[in-house]
Amino acid sequence: MPAVEEARKALAKGEVIVMAGPCEVVYEGRGASRLGEGERLVIIKRDRSILVHRPTGHEPVNWQPSGSAIEFKKEEGLTVVTATNGDEVLRIRFTKEPSLTLFKLSDEALFEMYASEEEMKMALLAEPSLIEEGFTPMEDERYVREAGRVDVLGVDREGRLVAVELKRRTATRDDVKQLMNYLDVLEREFGKRPRGILAAPSATKTARAEMAGSKIEFKCLTPKKCMQVIRKKKGLDAYL
Amino acid sequence: MPAVEEARKALAKGEVIVMAGPCEVVYEGRGASRLGEGERLVIIKRDRSILVHRPTGHEPVNWQPSGSAIEFKKEEGLTVVTATNGDEVLRIRFTKEPSLTLFKLSDEALFEMYASEEEMKMALLAEPSLIEEGFTPMEDERYVREAGRVDVLGVDREGRLVAVELKRRTATRDDVKQLMNYLDVLEREFGKRPRGILAAPSATKTARAEMAGSKIEFKCLTPKKCMQVIRKKKGLDAYL
């Protein structure tokens, strides 16, 4: 079966196609690019995204996102692949017949990015100075009647009660309000309003405004930093 | 030959390796990620960059840039690939023996991004209003003694001489200075200082400051826009 036919069928069957061979590549769309003859890998995925990879560099030299219209043609005896997405066109012209490798891949797994909020808390408990010098955690996940759970409850160097709310991504105004809720309940319980610290990699503008108006403090804490602490801790544990 | 051995040799020979099979992927570095079992393509290039591609999505789910330390191992009978780059580690554990496809690719071609400056000039000559309404090009690449060449020399709607300098990328202060040079020479030649227009997709802050201080005008002109004009022109030519 000719390579062009085989590729069309494979794409229809949802297989991933890898073509390898000498080709010229032209892209025109938001920008424009030209790539002279050379040997590359062309990868076409089942969602009709396409990648052109040179033998070096971890980024594709050209590509088209998923949902592109992929066409396999023979033009003057040469195999041509075009991928059209709106007014953007990628055209790959193989100057010699490319090799064709097909892969039937099944992949339903969940991709989890970043350290989890749980891991961030572990890091914080292992290294309380991530919040501030002299911070001492007292309770992990303290249950606050009606309001829910405070991530970490502790005291600062001057003995003041501190409620810490952790977020693994940009903190929102809702997160600030939730922490305010905890502070309200804790104030009634202890007779004195605790400090409130929202620890997150960043905060939205509205969240910052809310914090400014309610005396809640912000502490920048990234999952990355937490991962470093956890790994350091692990390394230490392994050493001891 | 075992796949692990074969992969090592291929990498040493500068070949591009494509491994396909069910695997689990763990990344820890600037961030951290976990990807459960599923079938993926793993591409290892000769510059020791590595990509993990799921069957959909045009971006790799995990990767490591060029210059990573790539290791192929057998652990408890399973093939494991690790790529280490500084304190970043990518680990791919194949739960079944992966297929191994090797590609010997030679690619020395130049990659040209954007429309060329030449193409931008063609567009401008074909559609002078890209500069401003009433602009009329008079000379293409006018040689200015000692100073070099002005991209386009023309007159505006009020008959004033205009020197246009084209850049396909963000204009720098040096570009402004070059245009000023042309203006100086043209002023001596014509007895009157021409208008100077720098046409580029954007300008650096320093370039903008230099323009403000030297009465040089900026006209935003993108390669994309020029490509559109060229294509429209081509379409018209084909029609006539």
Next chain:
DNA sequence: ACTTTTATTTCGCCG
């Protein structure tokens, strides 16, 4: 659906 923000951003130029 549109806008804003993030990213293991990457990449290039500027200072």
Next chain:
DNA sequence: CGGCGAAGTAAAAGT
């Protein structure tokens, strides 16, 4: 070499 800005940014989250 560090910092800043753009990218055919892409992709996710907020509005």
